[in-house]
Amino acid sequence: MKIVVCxxxxxxxxxxxxxxxxxxxxxxxxxxxxxxxxxxxxxxAVRIREAVGGEIHxxxxxxxxxxxxxxxxxxxxxxxxxxxxxxxxxxSDTWATSYALALAIKKIGAVDLVLxxxxxxxxxTAQVGPGIAGHLGWPQACGVASVSLENDRAILVSRMMDDxxxxxxxxxxxxxxxxxxxxxxxxxxxxxxxxxLERPVxxxxxxxxxxxxxFLGLNGSPTRVxxxxxxxxxxxxxxxxxxxxxxxxxxxxxxxxxxxxx
Ligand SMILES: Cc1cc2nc3c(=O)[nH]c(=O)nc-3n(C[C@H](O)[C@H](O)[C@H](O)COP(=O)(O)OP(=O)(O)OC[C@H]3O[C@@H](n4cnc5c(N)ncnc54)[C@H](O)[C@@H]3O)c2cc1C
Numbered sequence: 001m002k003i004v005v006c007x008x009x010x011x012x013x014x015x016x017x018x019x020x021x022x023x024x025x026x027x028x029x030x031x032x033x034x035x036x037x038x039x040x041x042x043x044x045a046v047r048i049r050e051a052v053g054g055e056i057h058x059x060x061x062x063x064x065x066x067x068x069x070x071x072x073x074x075x076x077x078x079x080x081x082x083x084x085x086x087x088x089x090x091x092s093d094t095w096a097t098s099y100a101l102a103l104a105i106k107k108i109g110a111v112d113l114v115l116x117x118x119x120x121x122x123x124x125t126a127q128v129g130p131g132i133a134g135h136l137g138w139p140q141a142c143g144v145a146s147v148s149l150e151n152d153r154a155i156l157v158s159r160m161m162d163d164x165x166x167x168x169x170x171x172x173x174x175x176x177x178x179x180x181x182x183x184x185x186x187x188x189x190x191x192x193x194x195x196x197l198e199r200p201v202x203x204x205x206x207x208x209x210x211x212x213x214x215f216l217g218l219n220g221s222p223t224r225v226x227x228x229x230x231x232x233x234x235x236x237x238x239x240x241x242x243x244x245x246x247x248x249x250x251x252x253x254x255x256x257x258x259x260x261x262x
Contacts, residue, residue, distance in 0.1 A: 001054035001152070003045045004105050004114045006132070007038040007073055009066040010122040018228050034069040037117030039076075039185035041178045044147055045115050046077040046186070052149060055079045057108050061089055061100055067201050074196035075188035082108065086205035091218030094123070098131025100216060103209040105136065113155070114175040118143070129177035140175040141168055145182050 012031040019026050045056045058073035060066050061084035070081035084100055092100065105111050114136075116129035126142070133140030145160040153172055158165040160179050170176075188196075206213055214220055241248045256262045 001048060001052050001112045001149075002057070002108075002110055003048060003054060004057045004059055004108060004111050005038070005041050005045045005073065005078065006101055006114065006116045006128070007042065007058055007060050007069050008035045008117070008120045008122075008128075009033070009060065009062050009069045010035045010120055032065065032068065034072050035117055035120045035122075037119060037121070037178070037180065039117075040180055040182045041115035041117050041176075042073055042076050042078065043183045043185040044178060045113075047183065048113070048147070048149065049077075054112075057082060057111075059101060059104055059108075060084065061092075061097060061104075070201050071196045072188070074199050075192040076186070077188075077192065081199065081201045083201055083203045084205075084209070085203050088206040088211075088213050088216045091221065092216060093221035093223045094125050094127040094131055095223065096216050096221045098128050099135050099220075100206070100209060100211060101128070102132050102135035103211055104204060105132065107204070107209060112152075112172050114138075114173070116175065116177045118177055118179045126177065129175055133175035136173075136175070138173050138175055139170050140177070141170055142177040144176045144178045147176065147178075147182070 009032045011026075012033050042058070048054070049056055056078040057080045058070055058078040059082045060069055064083070064085055066085070067083055070078075070083055074081055082104060084104055089096075089100055105114060114129075114132060116132070119126035120128070130140055130142060141157050141159050143160040144157045145165065146158040148156045150156050150169060155170050155172055155174060155176075156167065157170060157176060158167050160181060206216055241251050243251065253262070
């Protein structure tokens with residue numbers, strides 16, 4: 001089974017800031033990490049490869065420093081890494097991002113399954129996975145909390161809903177956006193990190209993808225951020241419970257029951 005895992009480099013949770021002038025995320029000079037949701041996609045890919053064999057390609061679009069998350073993914077167990085890096089990609093919205101990623105998946109070739117995280121903790125749209133499926137014309141499922149292969153042409157997944165789970169059979173090739181409940185990601189071992197340093201990272205630009213530059217970057221993006229604003233603070237009464245931990249917990253439970261929250 002040939003699996004592509006899409007991973008994104010994001011600012012560390014405490015570091016997300018928006019430039020008030022450009023209304024874009026400030027990425028320069030802030031700590032960057034692998035999007036936490038993407039570990040679950042990586043873990044599932046490794047588990048599938050352990051079960052049925054195959055190869056894992058990890059893919060990201062970002063600046064050259066995004067190679068860091070590819071190295072981490074290689075340490076995690078991915079076999080190959082591709083970085084999409086070109087100034088022409090800069091400013092892409094989710095549609096343009098998923099267009100470029102879809103072209104890369106086509107270029108990798110003969111892919112059976114694409115795994116994404118549920119959402120990126122900076123952009124937060126959860127649109128890129130479904131966007132990739134749209135560009136490729138492949139079936140897709142979001143909120144995937146369990147995966148089992150039926151055969152080499154179909155996969156069974158359960159999708160997490162507000163009030164339960166959907167069981168679906170999906171024809172391959174397909175795109176899945178995974179949730180935390182899917183698995184417990186492993187911690188890469190030292191041998192994995194050493195292997196990761198030795199493996200090549202392939203870099204493709206817009207021309208390598210055969211991309212139509214009219215569909216890339218800010219100008220190729222059908223959406224624009226018009227304004228951003230902080231979420232309003234919730235108003236409400238605050239009460240300090242200054243007792244022992246057990247008494248405080250008992251009091252909080254009592255209050256929650258009175259509020260009908262339990
Ligand atoms: C209207 C709009 C305008 C924007 N304008 C700008 C802008 O001007 N400048 C700018 O820097 N950003 C801009 N962005 C943000 C940019 O579009 C997003 O960073 C990017 O498209 C990914 O979207 P997301 O972060 O919401 O990812 P989500 O859709 O929440 O991510 C879901 C999953 O998709 C995969 N994924 C997401 N992004 C990537 C990636 N780059 N590589 C590989 N896999 C990925 C990961 O598996 C991730 O878990 C804009 C976003 C919007 C909605």
